[in-house]
Amino acid sequence: xxxxxxxxxxxxxxxxxxxxxxxxxxxxxxxxxxxxxxxxxxxxxxxxxxxxxxxxxxxxxxxxxxxxxxxxxxxxxxxxxxxxxxxxxxxxxxxxxxxxxxxxxxxxxxxxxxxxxxxxxxxxxxxxxxxxxxxxxxxxxxxxxxxxxxxxxxxxxxxxxxxxxxxxxxxxxxxxxxxxxxxxxxxxxxxxxxxxxxxxxxxxxxxxxxxxxxxxxxxxxxxxxxxxxxxxxxxxxxxxxxxxxxxxxxxx
Amino acid sequence: xxxxxxxxxxxxxxxxxxxxxxxxxxxxxxxxxxxxxxxxxxxxxxxxxxxxxxx
Numbered sequence: 001x002x003x004x005x006x007x008x009x010x011x012x013x014x015x016x017x018x019x020x021x022x023x024x025x026x027x028x029x030x031x032x033x034x035x036x037x038x039x040x041x042x043x044x045x046x047x048x049x050x051x052x053x054x055x056x057x058x059x060x061x062x063x064x065x066x067x068x069x070x071x072x073x074x075x076x077x078x079x080x081x082x083x084x085x086x087x088x089x090x091x092x093x094x095x096x097x098x099x100x101x102x103x104x105x106x107x108x109x110x111x112x113x114x115x116x117x118x119x120x121x122x123x124x125x126x127x128x129x130x131x132x133x134x135x136x137x138x139x140x141x142x143x144x145x146x147x148x149x150x151x152x153x154x155x156x157x158x159x160x161x162x163x164x165x166x167x168x169x170x171x172x173x174x175x176x177x178x179x180x181x182x183x184x185x186x187x188x189x190x191x192x193x194x195x196x197x198x199x200x201x202x203x204x205x206x207x208x209x210x211x212x213x214x215x216x217x218x219x220x221x222x223x224x225x226x227x228x229x230x231x232x233x234x235x236x237x238x239x240x241x242x243x244x245x246x247x248x249x250x251x252x
Numbered sequence: 253x254x255x256x257x258x259x260x261x262x263x264x265x266x267x268x269x270x271x272x273x274x275x276x277x278x279x280x281x282x283x284x285x286x287x288x289x290x291x292x293x294x295x296x297x298x299x300x301x302x303x304x305x306x307x
Contacts, residue, residue, distance in 0.1 A: 225292055
């Protein structure tokens, strides 16, 4: 695992993965979108409004998956001081926040025609909103300290504490009475028609591929940013050491 | 069929904004990520060039 703590080695693999992830994203969107919008049948209760599901469900799953990755990266950073794990967590946070926001807004747009309201303070919706705030908290905390390492540590601790919310989100529809429908995956199998599940899977894979692509680009960007900071501090240190040398040489 | 697609069985006001917002988020995040990456690549190259050329 420590082999992949080397940014050069890690980026070699990440860059090799990028074109494949881009290919999966494009193909899955090209297949998934026409299936989701045209080919899949209308729902017998919700009519065409259910088509929001093809955006809402992948966003929700990605919001949860990205948070798990972010928490895993934070654990790797806190326990093993793994630099890449920290970079992955940092680069994932804005993506997870956007997926979660997308899930919340598309959920509101789906809720209004189906439930008669954009928002209810029930367990699923509230716990998902908490997830969004956890992402924002992680991002804010990382920037809140003058010493970046202290900020990174505080944010990583918050990410780990926030994992408590993940099972709450997942089981909220079973533990409490809620307007939100239960999971489509049950112990007895799927509660969704095959005509609807394949477009949904295509959209989920498109979102996953997209996440990988943006993650690799953001990692590249974060590593470059670290190099720029190092180069700047090396340049700033140069005249100072020259002055110090001159002062030492001039001293009696 | 196009008419049916546009009207979304009377739910167009909900379905299309959802897909529109998703498109804006997906494209917007890609564009800003690429832009930041390009800016940092240029900045790093500039710093490298300055270092090579010396003070």
